[in-house]
Amino acid sequence: MAGMKDPGRAGCIFCKIVSGEIPSTKVYEDEQFLAFLDIHPQSPGHVQVVPKTHYRWIWDVPNIGQYFEVARKIAKAEQKAFSTDWILTKSVGDEISHAHIWVFPNDQVAGDKMDFTGNAAKIRAHLP
Ligand SMILES: [Zn+2]
Numbered sequence: 001m002a003g004m005k006d007p008g009r010a011g012c013i014f015c016k017i018v019s020g021e022i023p024s025t026k027v028y029e030d031e032q033f034l035a036f037l038d039i040h041p042q043s044p045g046h047v048q049v050v051p052k053t054h055y056r057w058i059w060d061v062p063n064i065g066q067y068f069e070v071a072r073k074i075a076k077a078e079q080k081a082f083s084t085d086w087i088l089t090k091s092v093g094d095e096i097s098h099a100h101i102w103v104f105p106n107d108q109v110a111g112d113k114m115d116f117t118g119n120a121a122k123i124r125a126h127l128p
Contacts, residue, residue, distance in 0.1 A: 006056035006097050014098035018052045025116040027077075027123045032063065033070045037116050038102070044111035045082055045119040046104035047074050055099040058091050067101070074103045077126035081119075082109040 009015045016022040017036060024036035027047055038046040049071045051061050061067050075087040082105040090102040111119065 009054045012054060012096070012098050014048075014050050014096055014100065015054050018050065025120045027120050028070065028074060028127060030070070033067060035070065035074050035103075037120055038104075039116075041104070041113040042088075042102075043105050043107040044109055044113045044115070045078050045123055046102065046113065047078070047123070049074060049101045049103060051099055056097055057093055058099045058101060061099055071101045071103050073127060074123065077123045078103065078105050080126040081122035082111065084109050 013022060017024045018034055026034065026036045028035040028049075032052055033049060034052055035047050035049045038048050049067070051067060055061050058064065058067065071089065075089065078087050079085055084105050086106040086108075088102070088104050088106060090104075091100065093099070111122075113119070
């Protein structure tokens with residue numbers, strides 16, 4: 001598809017977040033995946049779940065089942081953290097050329113979406 005090519009890792013903002021070169025507010029991390037708060041949140045606790053390895057699309061991630069298990073963990077934690085069943089999930093992929101899944105509560109939940117430290121702590125408190 002035109003305009004949807006992968007410029008690669010060089011200059012990839014999510015690779016820099018994975019490496020720690022760019023700071024982020026992390027909510028979950030394991031050997032293969034990282035979940036951190038989006039700096040332009042749609043709602044309190046808006047999380048980006050990314051593979052640590054650079055893949056262009058979520059469909060390129062070989063262990064995609066494990067990837068979605070991580071997204072599920074985040075969604076389940078957000079349900080409790082923000083007292084809602086309604087968690088939105090989205091993957092468009094046009095803004096950043098590194099696979100990412102948005103997991104975020106609906107915008108009617110209480111709280112300040114710019115309170116990154118507080119929202120991350122709320123989510124982490126409900127992760128297994
Ligand atoms: Zn990347």
